[in-house]
Amino acid sequence: MTLTEKILARASEKPQLFPGENAWVSVDILMTHDICGPGSFGIFKKEFGSNAKVWDREKIVIIPEHYIFTSDERANRNVGILRDFCTEQNIKYFYDITDLGNFRANPDYKGVCHVALAQEGHCRPGEVLLGTDSYTCTAGAFGQFATGIGITDAGFLLGTGKTLLKVPPTLRFVLEGEMPDYLLAKDLILQIIGEISVAGAAYKSMEFTGTTVESLSMEERMTLCNMVIEAGAKNGVVPADTTTFNYLEDKTSLPYEPVYSDEQARFLSEYRFDVSKLEPLVAKPHSPDNRALARECKDVKIDRVYIGSCTGGKTEDFLAAARVFLASVRATFIVMAKRLKVPTFLVPATQKVWMGLYTLPVPGSGGKTCSQIFEEVGCDTPASPSCGACMGGPLDTYARLNEPKVCVSTTNRNFPGRMGHKEGQIYLASPYTAAASALTGYVTDPREFLR
C-alpha cells in the first residue's frame, strides 16, 4: 500500500484498501474557520438537533482567520457565531480574537489556519485531518492524510467524527538533485503543476519523495503540499522523517505513528525531476499551471508585490525575501533606503510569524531582523496576521486588489478576480522572485540579485 492508502486503512480499521474503494474513516482533527464554521454549525444543529453535542470537543480546531480585520458586519458576526458555538460545546482548541483593533491584545489569536495547525501541533504523521478549506492539504507535509471538505460534510463530521472517503490512487513525484540556492519549494510545485496541469492530479494523491524533498524544511514541505489542490489533487504527502519529528518535538505530546509507502506499493505513475536543472518560475494569469520562467517575463511591468498567505506567508518565506533585499545591497554597494520600485505588502500568516519578523536575525545581516530590513527597503509595515488579500475578501481588506493592477504574489491562486478585481493580473511566484520583482518593478529572476 501507499502512504495514503495505509493511513486510510488504519483510520477505517481495515487491513487493506485499494484505490477506488470507499471507506468510513475516523477523523483525528476537524478544522473549520470563520467562513465555513457558521454554515457547518447550522447544518449540525439542523440535522442532529438544537441540543446536540459534537462528537469530540478535543478533536475540533476552530480558527478565525479569513475576514477578521474588516468592518464588514456579517464577517464580524460570523466570528461571533464561532465564539458562541465554541462556548456552548466547550471546544478545546478555539483561537479567538475579540479585540479587532489590535491583534496582539489577543494572545489566543493565531491567524491563517494551515500554518497555525502546524505551529500548534495539530498536524501529526499517520493521522487524518479534514478541514473546510481546500488548503487543508498543506498538512500532508507531516505525512498525514489531509484534505478539504464542504460544510455539509463538516456538519456530518461534527456529529459523528466519521466520513466516507474514496481511496485515491497515488502519483509519485521523485525530486532529486541539489536544490540551487535561488530556488524555493514554490518553484518546485509550480514546475510540477505546469507539468501535469490544474486537473492533472484530480481525485488523486501526490506523494513527494527523493533527496531534494528530504532536504526541505517543514515549512518548505508545507508549501509543496499546500498547492497540490492547484493540480486538483485530493491530498499530498511527504513521508515523515527526522525533520518532521524534530519540528513536532516541542509542539505535541500526543503519540503518533507515521506510516510509509511499501516497497511494492502501486503508484499510478511516477514523475522524476532533477531539481539542480530547474529555474525560478512564475504562474502567469489566470491559472496556476500557466508556467513560465521568471526571466522570460522580465518585460512584464508590475504594480505591486504581495508576500503572505498559507503558501507564502510563513517565517522562512519572509526570511527568503529579506535575503534578496540584503543581496541587492551587496550587489550595488548602495545603502538600502527605499529601494523598492513598487508597493510591497507583507501579511504574516500567523501571530508567531509576525513575532518572528521582529525578533529573528536574518542570516548575514549583522543581526538585523526581517522587519528592520523591510522597513529600510521601503516595504509596507507588516499587517495583522490573516488570510489578507490572497482571496480578495471584503472590500476593505488590506492590500486587496481593488483596481485592475498587476501583482507578483507568493500566494497560491491567480484565477480571475482572486485577489479582488476581475481584471487584476496575478503572477504567482516564490518569495525570492517576489522580492526581486519588488526591487525592479518588473517580474524578475532572483538570480539578478542572488549571485
Next chain:
Amino acid sequence: MAASSLSFSPKTITSSPRPKTNPFINHFSHSLQFPIASSTSRAIFTSPTTSIVPRASSVISRATNDAASTNTNTFHGLCYVVGDNIDTDQIIPAEYLTLVPSKPEEYEKLGTYALIGLPSTYTTRFIDENETKTKYKIVIGGDNFGCGSSREHAPVALGAAGVAAVVAESYARIFFRNSVATGEIYPLESEGRLCEECRTGDVVTIEMAESRLINHTTGKEYKLKPIGDAGPVIDAGGIFAYARKTGMIPSQN
C-alpha cells in the same frame, strides 16, 4: 528513506478478519455515535417523517422517489455556456462568503451572486439586472468545473439561483462532492465537449434515464455519462436526507 533507523517505526496494519456483511449500513449503524439530543432521542426508530423535497427547482417530471430505482428526472430550459476551469472564485467570489448558506435568507442572497465572478468576456449576464434568479436552468462547462476552493457556497449559489444541473466534461473533486452532499445541483458529465457545441440561450432537455442531452435549438443530441450512485443522493436532497430515507441514520422528528 531510512525509516527503520528512526525512533518511530512504521505501523504495521494488523489484518483482522471482518465479517462479510453489508459494510456500508452495518458500519454506519454500529460504529457511529450520533449526538442526538434528548428531546429527539425518542424518535430514533420511528419511520421517516421528513418530507424529501428536491432542491433542484426545475425538475419537471419525476416518476419515483425510490432511491434504488433508475433516475427518471428530466430537466428542460435554457442553457448558459462557460469554458474550462471555471473556478469557485468565478462561481461565487470570496467577498460574498460572509453569507451563511444554512440561513434561509442568506441562502437566497447567495443565489443572486451566482457566476458574478465571470470575466467581462462573458457578455451575457447569468442573472439579469434586478432579478434574483437565473433564467438558465442548465449550465454547460468544459474541463475541471468548480476547481479551486472548497467553498460549498459554490454549488449552493448555483442551486439557489435556480440551476438544476451542470453538464461539464469533468469536475474538480470537492465541487462534485459538495454538489452531491448538498443535493443542490446534478453535476453531470458529458462524453464530448458540449461547451463548444452549445451556445448560451439554446433550449436543452436533459433526460437522466437516457443519459442524454437534447439541444432543441440545434436539433442535436448528446450522450451523458450516467450519474450512478450520486443520483439518488441528490434526488433525496443531499446526504442527510438520503441517509435518513434509506435508514442509515435515524429520522428526525
